[in-house]
């Protein structure tokens with residue numbers, strides 16, 4: 001059974017050595033991979049000195065790194081963590097166990113339910129962001145996840161080899177979670193402790209620009225994965241506005257046999273046409289999305305078949 005530990009890194013010279021040693025102590029037989037993303041410090045050299053498989057990824061962004069890692073690396077189980085020593089390695093066994101038992105395809109280390117993230121993280125706005133994203137996703141996908149954006153995760157091979165990584169940057173975690181829910185992979189959450197970065201080590205995440213990208217990702221994936229619901233919302237909105245401006249015109253017509261509110265009449269017709277168009281878009285794209293889902297299921301069957309022959 002091969003286990004791969006994946007550590008995407010950008011400027012983590014201060015901590016990467018310790019992270020590699022901690023994971024090696026917990027999983028002596030695992031292969032540890034560090035993908036260095038144009039670091040301006042000695043991350044690459046230090047990771048090499050500590051005996052990790054080190055590779056350079058030139059396209060900047062965590063998503064780009066994860067994309068390459070998922071494509072390049074062969075293993076039965078995968079663990080992903082940050083290179084900043086915020087996710088303790090000792091939880092790795094708890095993360096791997098449900099995969100080995102076949103009880104989950106993806107296990108996430110949840111920083112939020114036991115409050116260690118809220119306690120440790122110094123950036124208050126991140127808690128608001130976490131709550132907002134969690135609320136949105138749980139509402140859209142009728143799920144009950146506690147921590148959507150955690151960087152501590154374990155996956156089985158089926159998940160890794162079928163995950164289309166489209167996000168270039170920090171939206172990658174959100175994308176993975178939504179993909180999991182949409183494609184009915186089994187997800188399990190394990191509460192973990194989170195430790196803030198040591199003094200002098202800096203987070204690469206920008207609260208506002210990356211927060212905006214995450215929200216944008218949720219919006220885009222909602223449109224792509226649930227087009228009927230997405231376009232129905234627009235359709236209803238236009239219909240309500242259309243009726244609001246059109247009903248007085250109709251009432252006037254029945255009362256007097258004439259129409260004097262010409263601008264309202266034109267507006268109402270426009271809005272109702274938009275409503276019907278939105279609904280049509282929803283119907284068409286719903287079929288497209290359904291076909292993609294079927295395609296994906298066949299792809300999963302193929303990957304599973306390859307794994308058996310492997």
Ligand SMILES: Nc1nc2c(ncn2[C@@H]2O[C@H](COP(=O)(O)OP(=O)(O)O)[C@@H](O)[C@H]2O)c(=O)[nH]1
Nearest residue numbers: 008009010037061062065082083084203204205
């Ligand atoms: N490869 C790569 N890794 C990155 C990049 N930005 C951040 N990381 C790594 O991704 C992980 C998470 O980033 P971090 O700054 O800790 O985000 P936070 O945990 O949300 O504060 C860390 O291991 C970073 O080194 C990047 O552009 N490329």
Ligand SMILES: [Mg+2]
Nearest residue numbers: 082084086151
């Ligand atoms: Mg981090």
